[in-house]
Amino acid sequence: MSATVIKVSPAEMKKITQYYQSDRLPKTAPYTLFTAKKNQTTITAYQSGKVMFQGTNAEKEAALWGSPTASKSKQTTDNPLPAGFSEKSAIGSDEVGNGSYLGPLVVCAVYADQAHLPALKALGVKDSKMLTDQQIRAMAPKIKDLVPFQLLTVTPEKYNQIQPAYNTVRMKVALHNQAIRLLLEKIAPQKPEAILIDQFTSEKNYRTYLQSEKHAVTAPLYFATKGEQYHLSVAAASILCRTVFLDELDQASKNLGFKVPSGAGHASDLVAAKILHIGGEDLLGKYAKLHFANTEKAQKLANKS
Numbered sequence: 001m002s003a004t005v006i007k008v009s010p011a012e013m014k015k016i017t018q019y020y021q022s023d024r025l026p027k028t029a030p031y032t033l034f035t036a037k038k039n040q041t042t043i044t045a046y047q048s049g050k051v052m053f054q055g056t057n058a059e060k061e062a063a064l065w066g067s068p069t070a071s072k073s074k075q076t077t078d079n080p081l082p083a084g085f086s087e088k089s090a091i092g093s094d095e096v097g098n099g100s101y102l103g104p105l106v107v108c109a110v111y112a113d114q115a116h117l118p119a120l121k122a123l124g125v126k127d128s129k130m131l132t133d134q135q136i137r138a139m140a141p142k143i144k145d146l147v148p149f150q151l152l153t154v155t156p157e158k159y160n161q162i163q164p165a166y167n168t169v170r171m172k173v174a175l176h177n178q179a180i181r182l183l184l185e186k187i188a189p190q191k192p193e194a195i196l197i198d199q200f201t202s203e204k205n206y207r208t209y210l211q212s213e214k215h216a217v218t219a220p221l222y223f224a225t226k227g228e229q230y231h232l233s234v235a236a237a238s239i240l241c242r243t244v245f246l247d248e249l250d251q252a253s254k255n256l257g258f259k260v261p262s263g264a265g266h267a268s269d270l271v272a273a274k275i276l277h278i279g280g281e282d283l284l285g286k287y288a289k290l291h292f293a294n295t296e297k298a299q300k301l302a303n304k305s
Contacts, residue, residue, distance in 0.1 A: 003054045004062040011225035015200060016043075016051060016065060018099040019168070022264040022292040064169050064201050081196075081222055081230055088193040089113035091183060092233025093176045095200070096128070096241035098168065101264040101294040102271065102287055103249050105154040106241045107172070109179040111187050112147050112233035119146055120232045127228040128238040133246055140243040143236050150183040153244055157286050169201045173209040180217045194220050198227035198234050252287050260287065264294055272298030 008016065013033070020036035020043055033045040041055035053062040093109040112120055123142055124135075131139070143149070152175050154162070162171060176197055184191075195217065197206070203223045210216045228235035245262070252260040258274065261267045268288075275284045276298055288295065 003052060004058045005050055005052045006062055006065060007050050008065060009225065010049070012065065013045065013049060013051070015225065016045060021099055022101060022294050063205055064167075065205075081224060085194065085196075085222075086231055087114060087117065088231070089190075090194040090196055090231050090233050091180055091192045092196045092198070092227060092231050092235070092237050093180055094198040094227065094234050094237040094241055095172060095175065096238065096245045097262075098172065098200075099264060100245075100262045101268045101289055101292045102156070102260050103245055103252065103262060104156060105159055105171070105175070105289075106244045106248075107152045107154075107175040107179050108149060108237040108241045108244075109176070109183045110143070110147055110149045110233045110237040110240065111183055111190075111192060112231070112236060113190070113192075116147050117232055120236055125232050125235045125239065127226070127235055128242040131239070133242075136239050136242050137246065140240055143239060147233075147236060148183060148187050149237070149240055150179045150186065151240060151244060152179050153248070155248075155286075156288055156290075160285050160290050163289070163291050169205065170209045170212070172200055173206055174213060177210060177213050177215075177217055181215050184217065192220070194222055194231075196222045196224060196227050196231050196234055198238070199223040199225045256287070264292060269294050269297040269301055273301035276302040 017034060020034065020038060023036040023038040025035045025037055031047050033047060036043045039057045039061055041053050041057045041061040043061065044052045044054070046052070051065070089112070091109055091111045093107065095105065095107040097103050097105040120143070123139055125139065125143065128136055154175065166174065180195055206223065207218070210218065224230050228238055249260050249262060256275065258271070260271055272284055272288055272294060275287060281290070284290065284295070284298070
């Protein structure tokens with residue numbers, strides 16, 4: 001059996017944990033954070049920061065998060081960005097909804113030049129995870145009035161059409177690239193000093209998938225986990241993404257007549273089972289990312305009731 005082990009930072013481990021949330025196995029061995037099964041590969045995350053991939057597609061699955069060598073090199077510095085990066089005129093991009101079974105995948109790019117940074121700071125712009133939904137929704141219109149942005153929303157129905165040909169990482173690379181490219185067109189002839197992507201895979205992996213894009217933006221690209229800590233453009237993008245994601249869940253709740261939750265936990269399984277009862281998998285495909293393991297769980301729940 002093929003096996004690959006990588007060493008990741010705490011921030012990367014958090015992203016990996018979220019990514020495999022819906023593929024977890026119930027068993028947990030000593031000193032492990034979780035064990036999951038995806039794409040004929042068993043993924044085991046350890047408290048030490050190591051992640052082991054075992055199975056037919058072990059190398060391919062591990063490549064989503066970087067090679068062992070690349071992973072070690074990334075540990076040599078806490079901040080891979082140039083000095084004074086937070087004060088540069090930059091485009092920042094982020095996404096929301098990747099780890100949620102129900103609801104869309106939303107990607108946003110924001111251009112924050114030096115002149116707008118103080119105003120964004122005064123608004124209280126920071127990582128959307130540190131803000132309440134009420135704060136996010138109040139802040140989003142002010143951000144839109146202040147800085148140029150580009151939002152892309154992939155509905156679950158569209159996601160399910162794309163997903164067989166595009167794995168999750170390739171899909172996100174395509175969406176980030178498109179959002180950045182469209183925003184560059186909007187702000188022309190202005191040019192950002194930097195483009196910061198909230199890192200969801202290794203730079204090498206991102207650039208490999210980028211080669212498949214017809215209009216690839218290749219520079220001046222930078223990558224950082226928790227990118228919102230390094231530039232307000234990423235933080236603003238995360239807030240705009242989150243607002244759209246929340247609005248889409250609210251609309252889905254209105255359409256169905258019951259609350260549609262975020263995440264990929266048991267609450268999502270129960271709601272998906274309800275949707276299956278109403279309109280089968282065709283209806284579920286309008287609200288859920290069907291390749292998640294939640295679909296099988298929901299089908300079992302629907303069959304029991």
